[in-house]
Amino acid sequence: MIDGNSIAYRAFFALPLLNNDKGVYTNAVYGFTTMLLKVIEEEKPTHMLVAFDAGKTTFRHKTFQEYKGGRQKTPPELSEQFQLIRELLDAFRIKRYEIENYEADDIIGTLAKQVSSHEDWEVKIYSGDKDLLQLVSPKVTVALTRKGISNVDTYDEQFVNEKYGLTPSQIIDMKGLMGDPSDNIPGVPGVGEKTAIKLLKEFGSVEKVLESIDAVSGKKLKENLTENKEKALMSKELATIFCDVPVSIPKEELLFEGYDEKKIVPLFKELDFQSLLDRFGTVEEELEEVTEKLDFTIADKISSDMLTDHSALVVEVLDDNYHEADILGLAIVNETGRYFISTELALASDAFKAWAKNKEAKKAIFDAKRAVVALGWKGIELEGINFDLLIASYILDPSAASHEVADIANRKGKRVVSSDEAIYGKGAKRKIPAIEVLAEHLVKKANTVYTLRQEVREELTANHLKELFYDLEMPLSIILGKMEMTGVKVDVEQLKLMGEDLGNQLKNLEKEIHQLAGVEFNINSPKQLGEVLFEKLNLPVIKKTKTGASTSAEVLEKLADKHEIIPSILHYRQLGKLNSTYIEGLLKVVHSDTNKIHTMFNQALTQTGRLSSTEPNLQNIPIRLEEGRKIRKAFVPSNPDWIMFAADYSQIELRVLAHIANDKNLIEAFNKGMDIHTRTAMDVFHVEAQAVTDLMRRHAKAVNFGIVYGISDYGLSQSLGITRKEAGTFIEKYLESFPGVRDYMEDIVQEARENGYVTTLLNRRRFLPEITSRNFNLRSFAERTAMNTPIQGTAADIIKKAMVNISERIAQDGLEAKLLLQVHDELIFEAPKHELEKLKVIVPEVMESAVELKVPIKVEYAYGSSWYDAK
Template sequence: MTEKLLLIDGNSVTFRAFYGLINAVERFKNTEGLHTSAIYGFKLMLDKILADEQPDRVLVAFDAGKKTFRTKKFADYKGQRSKTPSELTEQFPYVRELVAAHGIKTYALPNYEADDILGTMAKEAEAQGMEVVIVTGDRDLVQLVTDKVTVLATVKGVTEIERYTPAEVAAKYGGLNPKQIIDMKALTGDSSDNYPGVTKIGEKTAINLLTEYGSLEGIYAKVDEMKKSKRKENLINEKDIAFMCQDLARIRQDAPLEITLADTVYAGPDEVALRELYQKLDFKSFLGQLKANTVEVEFDKSLAIIDLATLTEALPQAKEVNFYLEMADDNYHTADFWGFAIQIDQQVYVSDDVLKITEAPLKDYLENQQVAVNVFDLKRTLVGLNRLGVKLSGVNFDLLLVSYLLDTSENSNDLGKLAMLHDFYGVKSDEEVYGKGAKRACPEKDLLLPHLATKVQAIGQLKSQLLNKLKANEQEILYEEIERPLAYVLGQMEIAGIKADPFCLKNMQTELASRLAAIEADIYQAAGEEFNLNSPKQLGIILFEKMGLPVIKKTKTGYSTAVDVLEKLQDQAPIIADILEYRQLAKLQSTYIEGLLKVISADGKIHTRYTQTLTATGRLSSVEPNLQNIPARLEEGRRIRQAFVPSHKGWEIFSSDYSQIELRVLAHISGDEHMQAAFKEGQDIHAATAMKIFGLEDASMVTKNLRRQAKAVNFGIVYGISDFGLAKNIGKSRKEAADFIAKYFENYPGVKKYMDESVARAKAEGFVETIFHRRRYLPDINAKNFNLRSFAERTAMNTPIQGSAADIIKVAMINVNKRLRQEGLQAKMLLQVHDELIFEAPKEEIPVLQKIIPEVMDSAVSLEVPLKVESKHGITWFDTKK
């Protein structure tokens, strides 16, 4: 069988890998700040090529330096190239280390380029009857192609390639053979390598000349016979240049190599070396692949069916169990149950019959507060078990929650992927076992049960490691007193659900349909024809071609009709206002009214899910459906809340809302005396800010418009807004907005100091924290890319504020829930909408709630300024907003 030699142009492929991921360079870093994008890309290429080609021998060649015999012949050879970015330069040693760890020889030869090494090795291998494959990002190497030598040239990034054989070379270059590519380059020159070629001769002309005369030598042998022309004149005058370029273009196949083919034998990777390298580079996914291929998970298939007698014997001694409940999809309120696993001491029991959980002794374990239960996703497990009639109690460790607190950017709900982030590689990802999207399905027992077993083992294995990290970060209180108890509270809220009146929603649906039809008719009349209103392309043609409105922005497919574009055109034609209104109402109709009707459960309620581990700031997110984002600006949006009603007659909806909590947190964190004084004195903070930045002496001089602008400045500062962003928000010039921000900081110097210190701290430590030590890591805080760095700086300023506000309302929810139980009230907490808590309660309990809820929320945390809570009640959620 013919041996195959794989030759890789190390320099060109590394460059390709780097520039293929140029937009993500700053996101590819290890914990020490080393850029890793080129290494990552090179690794992807290497995996693909090794798998595709299955070589017997491999060599990766690198340039030894910029000075070679070619630069001696022509000083400007490659002289136009800019300096290699430091972000790339620092990666080359690790690319070589990566190659070496794969068991592959690397080689560089002083005075020669990597191309010359490849050319020489290819010729030697071909002479010995081997098949040769060359991988490069430089098409100059196609000159090496023969019947035995194939060149693979990268197209996009490093994993998409073009394959060159003699036939492909001829097809690509007008019938030329590979050796003629040298002469083509001699005539055309090469802008990449910076040699000139002959003036005014391009690729097409060069191909024609070589087709007629065969070679550069053939051209010059017949040049005198050519018709008089400028081209002939250039050829004659620049003969020396042409032959110099031919010499520069020709890849050497006789370089004085100090290695032989014997050095290129490929024996496979050194897994120990690869593991160490991947750990150093923080290549978690590659490390996971490596471990998944090498680590055998211990699992006794004989335990696939639970032995209840064995469990009964173990019950008195067990003080701790690891438990995992598997469901078919993310919506644990409705998903099918697939199975479960429980680990007691060192023994794992698994089953696909979840009804066994409802029997003793399993139910006793899970409901016994004296037994410490370790899980993955407490809330999901709690709600799932509740559906089975089991009340989960005594949870000690939640792998998902703890992992999220350690790094809010790593929030995968896949236990296998998450375990890998913490260097536990014994669990496959769900995608590997169950499939993805529409193909996701429950596998046969012999695949399902071992997967569940490894999941439950991972929970136990990772517990002490992650809890120790939590302790080192001073995050124990955040977990034990806020996030873990909150998961129980949220689970109870989700189970309770909120009643939705379908008749109210259907009436709104009918009304909106009529409104939309009327607006649609007005739009068609103004346009002079009917068209698909939901097609940006058709709308663009109507507005910018037929009606001749000025084009603001174009996209790849035509004219932009985005909201910000249309808003700039509102004064140009009445049709624009109708289109904007149509879009708003159409979204209300489809997303909210029709969307809510679809998710009303058999009990007449909507059971949203609160994702506790999604946002980087710690804020809760409501999903399926999202009840936090029901529009409030449009009257029609506000009216949707009329459909949310109490679940019992004689009950009401009660709402309590923190007032300006983020600004109060800012006053506390920054220590700014002026801002703190305003809150302590009960002033309107927006009016107080307006007086300061507009130089007003009395609050009576603050108009509604000035207060609105001051409010935009206040909240803009919280979010690290720029003068450009503020100008857009308040309709002022950029200079005026910059003046407002300058005056703001002048009057609130403590805020400016806080902002500067937050950024400085983030640059030094790599993260910022809330008042409860919730961390957010900022890998781009020292990035050279301005946009990435600026975003990270703004995040450093606002995360402690937003995150602390989120923490406070979480504490309030826990304390309110506890107080309701202590008071023996029937009232239930149903929803959390950012800074607002929504309850249902009997009418007779409303006066009690009006007293205790603000009292509990006000005292959730002690700040340098008072917290303020506003409460309302009514027969629908809408009535609490009047």
């Protein structure tokens, strides 16, 4: 039996701080692991248990409130490692146990008493705490760590007597007399270990010493014993291990049958325990061997018994842009077998099409959205999806580097499928392998989904992520797939005209810049531009790079008032980017048959839960420049008598901040419908609403939005063009005005340190291992992220919830309106004009009721003949 807390503490303080590549501290885990391996190898135990303290308060605190009161708080670098130690023990298949109101010692004492009564049992206890020596008996020995944790002294009754001249039961009396500073047990003042041992050898116990004070030699010692009788008795009581804890663990649960290398190896890899991994040098080959043999059938026809109500399905599309890309093949795994189905066979099979469309035929899948879209383009509807391994993996660990099937399996300790790169190659070398290799790969993917689905579901439930998965992300993936297939109609001719207009503006700007420079040059060449600005026009050099003076946008903005050429160059660059990235870029991705753009939404990418879009990124069309905003004119309804309808949340992140921070001033402002930036300026500058100037409001707006990103005085000074001191004062005044926000910022960082993650209102997690990093930059970034993620992540969750709810409402009301795009806090629809009045009612109603906050959620909408007009 192992005293978990004691050994973890010893390991932590014995070893220098270690951390893995994610910044997670691992020294206590490493020390604990080496001790565990040594115990297993040397003792070859048949049964094992690790006991932990369940909490800070125990039954002993009723006797003495200050029990353990002098202890320093557990370093956060250690406390975050206890969960890893628990995971480690699970991988080792060693029983661990803790119980409220009792200490690990009490659990160990109780079980030692229970099991040592069996004739054939011997018990060995590992700890760093001398208190456990009181448990030594003919059947129980105690191994106490010496310096560090690798060396131990094993105490039996004889060794206890040799060391102290006492019996094991007298260890309690010794503690009663001398006390124990580490547990804040007072003992008798002036009595140390030597005096306590001497008294016990003479009198036998604390009680006998107190009964025989007159026979004790030494005036001062007599006085101390006389004055501290109650303390001595109480101290003995506190030091006594309670051996009747209400715990009864069947001994078969304590059975140790060896550790599971398949689970340990991935954990050691994650923790960067390379030296320990070397002990398991053959495990990877063994794991590979296990996976090489998998029976499956390459189907030559699709029969009904292949299509059951609970199957795993993989639809393989290799291209990143999966719209109308070739489907390489499909795999189905269920209780009847494992099958590879060629694309041609699936597309020609009425049985497969009917099964795919059948909502009652439940399908576990990897990347539901991709499968829905890929099959949808081939005319096959895919319904009945009740599990998506990609989305589940993303929700469980959004910071994971990859959510590919092979990587998910490896993280679960199951090396059962090769990576796509290993099968297909990458880049220019990517190719489709022979049918047998492809079939086996897809079947292994589907088999992984099938075998992992229950374990992953249980993990979602255990981490309180079940509702987020089933009620939000799963239905959303299908909605996003339908949005992608619907696409957004583009007026190609209008886009081309915009391109021509931008081209003319660029030519005029080029002439103007050349005239101002007094020389013709390539404006897009940093070298030539640098020569003109810094050599010919003698403008000051702000920043140097390896190739010469920098001409970055940041540098040019600082030079804007030094010469009239600079604003023209900045404008030239902006228009050039608009033309190349957005006009020419959008024209390239307009679908030739539909005249639509079918963007792809990334649901499993950002750590905050926000959606992003690619191919093309429609969330990024610039709107600060009028020329950028005009690009939205080209996005039109798919039918001539329809309209575009846009609805967006008003200041949603600040409303979420008011709710989470529970700041009464922010809540009051939103509840009264005040302009929040004006209210902030009033509070910070101590003026009435009418006295708030445009500059005051601009400053207030910058800090309002910056505060949720953990903005620093430096960051605010840069965005407002003020000194760092002024910015620092402004932030301080803001936090004085909104004390709830200050408390939130402090509390959430502390919470992140304790838990290793933060959550949104809908329980989405973001792990922040760098929060305890000794690297200031990493730690500061993690602290800012801890402040921001609950705000930004909750805002993302709210609009996702709104998308699910509005899609249900549109279907319920039988409307033709279609949800086309999500752009941050905005939803864009197209609808027949006759549905406009209905949309004006239901869209704000559904969006505003997506979640309930302590402040009202407000939605603003607009509509028109294009996306531009709907703003």
